[in-house]
Amino acid sequence: MSGHSKWHNIQAKKGKADAKRGKIFTKIGKEIAVAVKSGGSNLDSNAKLRDCVAKAKASNMPMDTITRAIKKGAGELEGVNYEEIIYEGYGPAGVAMLVNVLTDNKNRSASDVRCSFDRSGGNLGATGCVSWMFQRKGQIVIEKNDAIDEDELMMKVLELGAEDFASDEDVFIITTTQEEFSNVREALEKENFEFVSAELTMIPDTTVKLNLDDSEKVQRLIDKLEDSDDVQDVYHNAEFDDAFEE
Structure with a gap:
């Protein structure tokens, strides 16, 4: 993959962050609440929660919003129980896609995701049909x-x-690796590096090179999926x- 498209892919995956900031905060808040429910509200003992909070800070999420999400997860404020589901399928031009969902209504989420694929010329597949093409990695992006x-x-990060x-x-x-992500991120934080993003992600082993028309079709599907609150x-x-320009 060329360097140019590597960063473009990251930008495209995230969508138009400024325009969707409120929705992004809501989604990160759900991740924080789920992390608290699974591992507690103590940042020192819950690595997953620390990672979620770092992701929130990289997205400029206000601290009071982060604190409220932690309290919801801990049961101190009224909240909702979410279930994590991974949908797998193929988009236009045979692009492999993984859709990570946190939902309180599986039927609604399944219908929304399937409809998005169907209307975009893609199709959902069985569990495992494309996940083998991806590896879970930590990814930290720092502005030059x-x-x-x-x-x-x-030299420092290596x-x-x-x-x-x-x-x-x-x-940059x-x-x-998934295991080293927290250590590397926290060490850079201590040296006051600011992140464009810092999160665990799924990185493909190989890519599908698209023409301009297919690039637009795939991006439309990504946008449609990301518009879903789930x-x-x-x-x-x-x-x-x-x-291709977004």
Whole structure:
């Protein structure tokens, strides 16, 4: 995958963040609540919660909103019980897609996701049909600036246990194993690095190179899925056409 499209894929997966900020906060809040229910509200002892809070901060989520989500998960405020479901399928041009859902109504979510695929020329598949093409990794994105020395940062993160370091357009992309993600992220936080994003994600082993028309079709499907309140993340193995603009 070319460096250009690698960062473009990350941007495309996230959608138009500024326009969807309120929806993003709601989705991250659900992740925080689920992390608290599964591991408690103590940040020191709940690594998953620490990762969720770091993701929230990278998205500029206000601290009072983060605190409220933690209290909901802990039962201190009224909340909803969510179930996590992963849908798998193929989008236009045979693009493999994973749709991560947190929902309080499985039937509604299944209907919404299936309808989005059907109307976009894709189709849902059985569990396991595409997940084997992806690996769960940690991904930290840092915006480039004059104060950051690329070689020093690369050596630092590799010594911390990162798997890969890439310089791409206006950002540095740091990839870790799932197990090392928290350690690398927390070490960089302590040195006051600010993140464009910091999260566990699904990275494809191989990609499908798309032409401009198929790039637009796949992006429309991603946007449609992400518009659902139940959908947390959409992962794919599309490599968009270089001429494609969101």
